[in-house]
Amino acid sequence: MIVVTGATGNVGRALVARLVADGRAVRALTRAPETAGLPDKAEVVRFRPDDPAPLLAGATKLFLYVQGAGGRLPELLAAARTAGVRHVVLLSSGIVREGADETHPIHVMHATAERQIRDSGLAWTFLRPNAFATNALQWAPQIRTGDTVRGVFAGMLTAPIHEDDIAAVAERALLDDGHEGAAHRLTGPAATTNTDQIAAIGRAVGRGLTFVEVPPEEAGPLFPGTPPEFLQGLLKNFAATVGVAPEITTTVEEITGRPARTFARWAADHAADFRP
Numbered sequence: 001m002i003v004v005t006g007a008t009g010n011v012g013r014a015l016v017a018r019l020v021a022d023g024r025a026v027r028a029l030t031r032a033p034e035t036a037g038l039p040d041k042a043e044v045v046r047f048r049p050d051d052p053a054p055l056l057a058g059a060t061k062l063f064l065y066v067q068g069a070g071g072r073l074p075e076l077l078a079a080a081r082t083a084g085v086r087h088v089v090l091l092s093s094g095i096v097r098e099g100a101d102e103t104h105p106i107h108v109m110h111a112t113a114e115r116q117i118r119d120s121g122l123a124w125t126f127l128r129p130n131a132f133a134t135n136a137l138q139w140a141p142q143i144r145t146g147d148t149v150r151g152v153f154a155g156m157l158t159a160p161i162h163e164d165d166i167a168a169v170a171e172r173a174l175l176d177d178g179h180e181g182a183a184h185r186l187t188g189p190a191a192t193t194n195t196d197q198i199a200a201i202g203r204a205v206g207r208g209l210t211f212v213e214v215p216p217e218e219a220g221p222l223f224p225g226t227p228p229e230f231l232q233g234l235l236k237n238f239a240a241t242v243g244v245a246p247e248i249t250t251t252v253e254e255i256t257g258r259p260a261r262t263f264a265r266w267a268a269d270h271a272a273d274f275r276p
Contacts, residue, residue: 001025001058002174003085005047005076006065008036010134011091014167015063016042022171029055029068052076056083061174064090066113073113077120087123087180089173090114091166094130094185094247095237104233125173129166129186130247131158133266136197138222143201143274147209151222154195154213156241159187159248162261162269172255187249189260197263204267205274 002019006012007028019026020039029047030036036044045055049072056062056076062085069076080088093110100107117124142149166186173179192200195211202209214222216235223231252260 001027002061002063003027003029003056003059004063005029006068006091007038007042007044008032009065009068010132010163011166011170012063012065012068013038014164015170018164018167018171019174022175024175027055027059049076052079053083056080056085059083059085060087061085062088063170063174064088064113064117066091066109069113073116074120077116077122081120081122085122087125087174088117088120089125089127089170089179090117091170092126092128092183094128094187096126096128096183097185104237105229106233106237123180125179125181126183127166127170127173127186128183129161131160131187132166133160133162133188133263134270135160136201136263136267137270137273139198139201140274143205143209144276147202147207148212149198149209150212150214151194152214152216152219152235153238153242154211155193155243156238157191157193157244157246158241159189159191159246160197160263160266161186161188161252162266165252165256165260168256168258169252184251184255185247185249186251187247187260189248189262191246191248192263197267200264200267201271201274203264204271 004012004016007016008030016028020041027043028038031047033044033046038044056079062080095107096111139149198209198211
């Protein structure tokens with residue numbers, strides 16, 4: 001049995017679909033099973049962070065999403081070990097790297113999770129993706145209602161990765177030997193700017209879209225629900241990418257045997273998300 005936390009998130013949903021298609025027994029944890037919309041063959045269970053033991057009964061492997069642990073990661077890991085889980089695959093972050101700003105809140109969150117997993121005594125694999133292509137969904141409300149997209153740092157350079165490529169690597173890490181103790185850095189195949197991404201989405205939906213840069217000090221309304229300390233960290237990260245070539249890895253192809261998908265492919269896959 002493989003337990004997947006954050007099962008209705010972008011990566012978790014894709015991973016559940018892959019594992020079910022491969023005939024694996026999957027227990028998908030979500031806070032709202034009644035609206036999860038996950039494959040019928042998955043065992044969809046309500047996530048209760050205050051009582052993790054029943055969620056892990058019979059499991060041998062665990063896919064872990066930090067925010068999906070409900071703020072009780074040590075308790076979840078202890079329950080996993082007691083239940084007989086042997087291997088944890090963590091969706092961490094590319095911000096965890098040598099020379100990183102260790103005070104950055106996103107770094108703190110993921111580096112802390114990695115340390116707690118190492119200390120748990122469980123075998124582990126860390127997935128450290130950089131920019132997610134799904135971050136472009138932040139522009140969907142604007143694109144549904146007009147052809148102008150307001151955002152920060154038109155020239156920031158990233159190599160955004162398709163969520164299903166992350167899920168494909170997670171699947172192999174869970175099912176194949178040789179991944180224990182590895183920290184896999186994951187990126188898309190090519191650098192794109194925000195302007196490039198808006199153009200690609202425009203092509204996917206058959207419209208001409210324009211990106212208009214907003215000063216970072218006016219960016220708050222563009223990131224609703226983002227805590228101020230996280231927003232400042234994000235903006236600092238974004239600013240540091242302008243005109244700087246991003247890290248690009250071939251890890252997706254090395255592990256899955258298939259090249260990472262381009263942002264244009266991601267935009268085509270998600271065109272419906274940007275249409276009215």
